[in-house]
Amino acid sequence: MEMVTEKATRMPLSRDRVFSAAVDLADESGLDAVTMRGLAERLGVEAMSLYHHVTNKEALLDGVAELVVEEINAAVSHLPVATGPEDWKLVMRARILAARSVIVRHKWAPALLETRTSMSRAVLIYHHGILEIFRAGGISYDLAHHALHALGSRAMGFTQEMFDPAPGSEEEAAVTAEFAAMAAELPLLVEMLSEVVHDDDPETNLGWCDDQTEFEFALDILLDGLERLGAAEPSG
């Protein structure tokens, strides 16, 4: 039942080992657990040794983010390519949902990716693939550019949701309490929530309000809208 720790392997440190140990640490204990000291301990080494392989914490986080996006690129690399205006939307949809399936395995990734300020090699490659699909679909560079902005992080399979308390957490209890106290002032929200059901399956959801269904709902509105705009363009 016990995992083979990095410490037990005793191989020399390297950038790759540092980054992938950080990913594992984040998977197990969250992003906050990724401290220089904590990561070093997991690697059976002193915190200061890490600085021999990464210039600082920011560079470490850049590397971790890059590893996640490379995992996405690997996951989408064998997916079918678009052949024309008929199938680009389905191909795009499949690619984005494949990216999302990687993100779901690393629930801390959205928060990390949002804090990255520079576009890395892997992110550029991913977006080039997205652009390829738009172009195969006969969509102009101008519209594709707008589309990349409109999709934003959704192109990569996630939306950073506001206010998503973990089910059963004290935050969720706090929201429920606040909501109950204000029910009289919020009649429409009360009525809406009595009509709809939240699916809180932690296996498929990134959070309270970011489940697969809602992600696909918004994605389809955007893809449908883009398809419509593409069809209305003067030339392919």
Add this chain to the structure above:
Amino acid sequence: MEMVTEKATRMPLSRDRVFSAAVDLADESGLDAVTMRGLAERLGVEAMSLYHHVTNKEALLDGVAELVVEEINAAVSHLPVATGPEDWKLVMRARILAARSVIVRHKWAPALLETRTSMSRAVLIYHHGILEIFRAGGISYDLAHHALHALGSRAMGFTQEMFDPAPGSEEEAAVTAEFAAMAAELPLLVEMLSEVVHDDDPETNLGWCDDQTEFEFALDILLDGLERLGAAEPSG
């Protein structure tokens, strides 16, 4: 030219003064400058005095977020209300763009709001107002619920953009360099960027990739799509 500092006023501390001083500090020096010690100094007080008014740093940040959303609620409070299926989309659009104008005054707010885990009083009130517009437009609770998810933070006037280096920053230089080095592998991105122009006006943009035009482009696709779905619903 020198501002009247909080220190000079010498009034006793209060929750409200603490929160609004934190907003001012974030406006001037960014969110990272809002430390217990830094905020205390600005208030002419010791760091530990703050704990008499807020339970901890998280509660401080909650209060700061709440103040921003209250500013949004004030900004939209006198806007016209929707009267039916004919005008709900315009009313919604105006409200969301008014919210955005508040966010633009506090460029650190998106990053802060994304980290809040519980839905506050002001956020509930804001979303109730949004729901009011959907309902006036004859949209069902079920569709409105999907719509709130689909809009996400965009309902409040922002999208947390990934990879938005500040114009002229070293991050932007890094992206440019990376991009140049990979140009051969990214022919479509090269061609796209040669055709489109980025408007980097720092007055209207929240970042490199989140300018007013792109925000409205995506917003209109979503509102148009929701309108279409609403019109197709069996009953209002």
Add this chain to the structure above:
DNA sequence: ACCTGAACACCGTTCAAGT
């Protein structure tokens, strides 16, 4: 070349003490 130990400058926070 690679790793370490001690130290520094910051955090948020606790606690006992001041008025």
Add this chain to the structure above:
DNA sequence: ACCTGAACACCGTTCAAGT
């Protein structure tokens, strides 16, 4: 009731020193 000073347990990081 409100504020303070010293201290604690953490950070990221520097630097001189070890092998």
